[in-house]
Amino acid sequence: MDAKLAQRLESSKTLLDIQQKLHAGEHTIAFRTPSNVFALLVVYDANIGHKIGRHIHIKPGGWNRIVSLIKAHTKIDIALDDIAAMKTKDRVDNSLTMSNEKILSKAPTEGFFELRLLGADDDVVIATQNYIHRASTQNAYLGVHSDDLMQWSIDNLIVIENFASFCRFTEQDLTLIEGWRGKTTALVYRGHKAGNIAMLYENLKNIKSSKYIFADYDFAGLSILQSIGKAILADGFILPKEPWVKNNAMLDMNKNQTRLVQSHITVSHPALQPYYNHLKDNFLAITQEALMARSTPLTLIYA
Known part of the structure; x- marks a missing residue:
């Protein structure tokens, strides 16, 4: 889209x-x-x-x-x-939906977006050493102004589609990603307010770290990967790893109704096409939360 x-x-x-x-x-x-x-x-x-x-x-x-x-x-x-x-x-x-229940999540002040840092305490402090409120593993959930993030030294940046996944993503989830490298990783919530999303994309485009996107494993999620990837000049996408995606266990996590309402969505990015075909052929729609809860093996697909 x-x-x-x-x-x-x-x-x-x-x-x-x-x-x-x-x-x-x-x-x-x-x-x-x-x-x-x-x-x-x-x-x-x-x-x-x-x-x-x-x-x-x-x-x-x-x-x-x-x-x-x-x-x-x-x-x-x-x-x-x-x-x-x-x-x-x-x-x-200012809202999100998870498990068909709407939950309140206030948008940050204009010019700020929500970000978390993962990594060893010393690495996180070093990454934010020019920031007035230095982060740590105990204080790593921040409302960060885009100008400050430009001054940070981080290895990787992940834009996450859903707020619940953004809150729950941990170092343990990073270990599931095949090919993952780097010490300090910034998690950025995609946001749900149009003005903040537009600002987020514009500023993340200029970040020098490696940039990846993690979204729901469904047609809408692939469309989001494609649009954000283009907007921020992303290095790649985080997706389920083959051959695990062929496993019948995927069906246990499936949201049939979600898949039905997304039937009109298409993607054109060549790297995403095999995943689009897999979702289409198996009639799948799986949330980020389900992938994380099942400790699904993940991999980096480069844009």
């Missing part, structure tokens, strides 16, 4: 606008600029609709594809969820 479309779909204002048009049964929607969310949607998926002049014409079944796309990307069902009520409870723009 295009990074601009992904950011628009993570805005409560945008979701409310889409929901209102859905409930009103609108099939012809006027737009002014190419950045309009409906204009981006039909570019992303031609089965949603098409443009004629300054109007978007939704095709039969197009609204169903929009609902499925948004649910796959945000876990919010615009056909059923009360987005206005969710927003008053900080559950849109």
